[in-house]
Amino acid sequence: MLTSAKEMLNKAREGKYAVGQFNINNLEWTKAVLLTAQENNSPVILGVSEGAGKYMTGYKTVAAMVKAMIEELNITVPVALHLDHGSYEGAKKCIEAGFSSIMFDGSHYPIAENIEKTKELVAITNAKGLSLEAEVGSIGGEEDGVVGKGEVADANECKQIAELGVTMLAAGIGNIHGKYPANWAGLDFDALAKIEEAVGTEMPLVLHGGTGIPEDMIKKAISLGVAKINVNTECQLSFQEATRKYIEAGKDLEGKGFDPRKLLAPGFEAIKATVKEKMELFGSVNKA
Ligand code: 13P
Numbered sequence: 001m002l003t004s005a006k007e008m009l010n011k012a013r014e015g016k017y018a019v020g021q022f023n024i025n026n027l028e029w030t031k032a033v034l035l036t037a038q039e040n041n042s043p044v045i046l047g048v049s050e051g052a053g054k055y056m057t058g059y060k061t062v063a064a065m066v067k068a069m070i071e072e073l074n075i076t077v078p079v080a081l082h083l084d085h086g087s088y089e090g091a092k093k094c095i096e097a098g099f100s101s102i103m104f105d106g107s108h109y110p111i112a113e114n115i116e117k118t119k120e121l122v123a124i125t126n127a128k129g130l131s132l133e134a135e136v137g138s139i140g141g142e143e144d145g146v147v148g149k150g151e152v153a154d155a156n157e158c159k160q161i162a163e164l165g166v167t168m169l170a171a172g173i174g175n176i177h178g179k180y181p182a183n184w185a186g187l188d189f190d191a192l193a194k195i196e197e198a199v200g201t202e203m204p205l206v207l208h209g210g211t212g213i214p215e216d217m218i219k220k221a222i223s224l225g226v227a228k229i230n231v232n233t234e235c236q237l238s239f240q241e242a243t244r245k246y247i248e249a250g251k252d253l254e255g256k257g258f259d260p261r262k263l264l265a266p267g268f269e270a271i272k273a274t275v276k277e278k279m280e281l282f283g284s285v286n287k288a
Pocket of ligand 1: 143
């Protein structure tokens, strides 16, 4: 069932667990995430970066594929189709294409401009019953061309953005897209506690850069208000490792092992295993 992320995240915030956002790249990714959510009776968010949207030929293709797949696979758990790190223009395009949830990443603008643009999008998404994620501070590293310095969010700015009526708020707390460097200082829980205090205990907070964050930090973040956790790189790495094994074992050379449905199958299963592991860790299993 395609739905906004509002209800699933409010329930997660209240129940002290988190819903995973898993970024999709193609049909295999989408099918793997949807089937795993259904098998585990978990709500789920499909994340689409602007780069991945372009790769899949455009947001209309993505929305049509996801809607048809939900129907053909009989997916009954709540599914949100969410633009990840959207620009103002990208947000408008996804709303038109039929996405059920939008992230407007105005974190690189001065705060006044971030507020102004987020406010406009709150009005548009509210009128259409869509959920909206905003960002304050920034996520370090790079994802599909979106580069961040990793500034820790200011609690007062978080409060100003939260008060606009956004559904969920991504705040930089030392998290990074992609693999964490060996000398990573870890999540800034003091900053997170201040942000939770400033925005109130009902606002679902979003933790980007979910790949490679140790379990104890994930659990602590959830206890401090994180109700949505984004995972992208980890599924890519699982897919890559399983595909490499298949090729290196020469399986593509045996019989009809070159058939794309066979060639992509180990990677597909590996994505499913990663998504299941995350759903268990985040506590969203049987919360649909
Ligand atoms: P990772 O690629 O580090 O898992 O981050 C995903 C993310 O935050 C998507 O916005």
